[in-house]
Amino acid sequence: MNPKETVKTIGSILLTKILFSPLGLVAVGIVLLLIVLPVFMSMASKGENFNLEDPDSNLSALSGAAGGAYCAPDGELNEALWDEQLASAGVFSGMGDVFQEVAEERGIDPVLMAAIALHETARGTSSAVVDKNNPGGLMGADGLMVFDSLEAGIASMGLTLHNRIIQDGLVTIADLGSVYAPIGAGNDPTNLNAHWVPNVTKVVSSLGGLTMNCTTSTGEFAQPVPNVTVNSNYGVRIDPFTGAISNHAGVDFACSEPDLIYAAKEGRVVFAEYPTQSGLNTYGNVVVIEHENKLFSLYAHLSQIDVAVGQEVSQLEPVGECGTTGRSTGDHLHFEIHTGSLFGTRVNPMPYLEGEPEE
The missing domain is CATH 1.10.530 (Lysozyme)
Structure with missing residues (x-):
């Protein structure tokens, strides 16, 4: 869905509110001005090369292998x-x-x-x-x-x-x-x-990785998917299942089973399973790695998990394979950064991948 269609859908949802509330028109203005437009502006201003005309083609500015x-x-x-x-x-x-x-x-x-x-x-x-x-x-x-x-x-x-x-x-x-x-x-x-x-x-x-014609990530965190294409950014979006406005707590990267998914940074695996807890099982097969300074990276919807809890992993070590398990509309990697604790505060992952973490 391109941004024009996204705004149109949001407008349709809010128009329904107008029919039942005299304050609906005010709500439309507030949402469009204070939520939707700043989200799109922030995507373009963070160096993510966000293409407003064709969001499915968005490529991050990161260098990859x-x-x-x-x-x-x-x-x-x-x-x-x-x-x-x-x-x-x-x-x-x-x-x-x-x-x-x-x-x-x-x-x-x-x-x-x-x-x-x-x-x-x-x-x-x-x-x-x-x-x-x-x-x-x-x-x-x-x-x-x-x-x-x-x-x-x-x-x-x-x-x-x-x-x-x-x-x-x-x-x-x-x-x-x-x-x-x-x-x-x-x-x-x-x-x-x-x-x-x-x-x-x-x-x-x-075999240990290429030795020619490639570059490693310039940031503290590396790309979990090489040559990453962003399918869905962090922040407000239209839920692909319900069509309602929702908050996307991570970033979706394009990949296809059985593409390898790599650890964005060295650390210790603290979660590696298909969760049964309500609210977490939407992740499907998910791996979480704890890094220094109480940072956690999460890798969701995997078709296969290749690491175990307690395992120490190096940066760019495979942790699993791309898939569409859990609440997913197709093959992709849902990637999150948590701060403070496991499944703690979820923040925009892109600045971390770019070497400029948010405060």
Whole structure:
């Protein structure tokens, strides 16, 4: 619903009040001037790039990781995760150095290269890589290309990725997905290609994050969803279920199951369940993390919870997967910041993500 329709709906609700109260007209003026317009003005003035003409397209001003995956915290390859993941990846076991050497030679991210190979080959077990030494799903005139050795296949994949990333400028996972797995392709009748970007992103995370072509958040809190799109801001809005004016205690970020949801800041998990308490079960599967200075971040409507109460999590560690559990109209992340106590005062999360928390 765009802002014009929002104001129109609010006007319709208040017009009903007019029919039953002589003070209705005064109420209209007060609500429109003191509530609705300041909310829209504040959205535009807080640096959130709020598009009044098309709210569904709103992008925050935050910088995020390229292509829907986060950077390695220190920008360096996580050797422990790298070795752990490749050790159990079929024919790729023991090939970690080859991936790194080819990636360095071609000027590309070894994490991104390995993640694509792991996804394309069912973690090094598909017939394409076992029988044809083809780790990247590379196609020739006669179908899947055949290589004399796995090293030769990895080298060819590295050259192909160099051409797409360096020459064509397809630096993000999403951009590469448009080439590797274009959505709506004629040879994909069951729409499996729609899972390419989130699945490669998930593998990147398991390897410790990207080491190239991405930036981390500039604020104290990082984005819980990479390349975040704001679907619904904090503050007064029209309730999507009742159509009544209501207060939105958090921010809704666009995502799709099974996209990973990340911890906005390091801390300790203090809540991780589907609440049964009245008033809380609207969250669906929800995770709450306690941070320093009595700040809490909340992640709601998850399809899956990947952490447990008492667990210490680092910034940008996955806490669950995007979903639509609880009181939800579709896949998204409802994100809140609480101050003082668990489920305490709910404040606008955006200034915290921008590094400028409200007083």
